[in-house]
Amino acid sequence: MLNGSCLCGGVTFTVSGPVPGPSVCHCSQCRKQSGHLWSSSHVPDADLTITGDSLRWYKSSDLAARGFCGTCGSFLFWRKAGEGHTSFAMGAIDGPSGVTLAKHIFTADKGDYYTIDDGLPQS
Numbered sequence: 746m747l748n749g750s751c752l753c754g755g756v757t758f759t760v761s762g763p764v765p766g767p768s769v770c771h772c773s774q775c776r777k778q779s780g781h782l783w784s785s786s787h788v789p790d791a792d793l794t795i796t797g798d799s800l801r802w803y804k805s806s807d808l809a810a811r812g813f814c815g816t817c818g819s820f821l822f823w824r825k826a827g828e829g830h831t832s833f834a835m836g837a838i839d840g841p842s843g844v845t846l847a848k849h850i851f852t853a854d855k856g857d858y859y860t861i862d863d864g865l866p867q868s
């Protein structure tokens with residue numbers, strides 16, 4: 746079981762069940778919303794419990810929505826319509842997560858101001 750929260754504590758969540766190795770997303774939407782990169786893992790919706798009135802969803806495309814705290818702005822969740830899974834921000838996990846980064850995604854969209862040199866798979 747993992748616990749997570751936004752910066753102000755207005756949104757909290759718990760994750761049960763196995764947590765896949767997180768990815769680091771380099772797409773321009775994640776970079777804009779997070780300020781740099783966004784690392785997340787994902788679980789079936791049934792394994793994620795979210796509480797907090799300040800949670801807001803921004804529909805970033807016809808297919809996907811991005812969940813964030815309307816009070817402090819923390820970017821917490823990403824969800825694709827009809828997929829039945831929700832991605833949650835690794836940076837929002839409180840305490841040790843027990844997982845290790847697995848891969849980089851959307852690296853074709855990465856910014857030109859950094860390099861990826863940790864040897865993990867890139868796509």
Ligand SMILES: [Zn+2]
Pocket residue numbers: 751752753754755756799814815816817818819
């Ligand atoms: Zn907050």
Ligand SMILES: [Zn+2]
Pocket residue numbers: 770771772773774775776783851
């Ligand atoms: Zn992204």
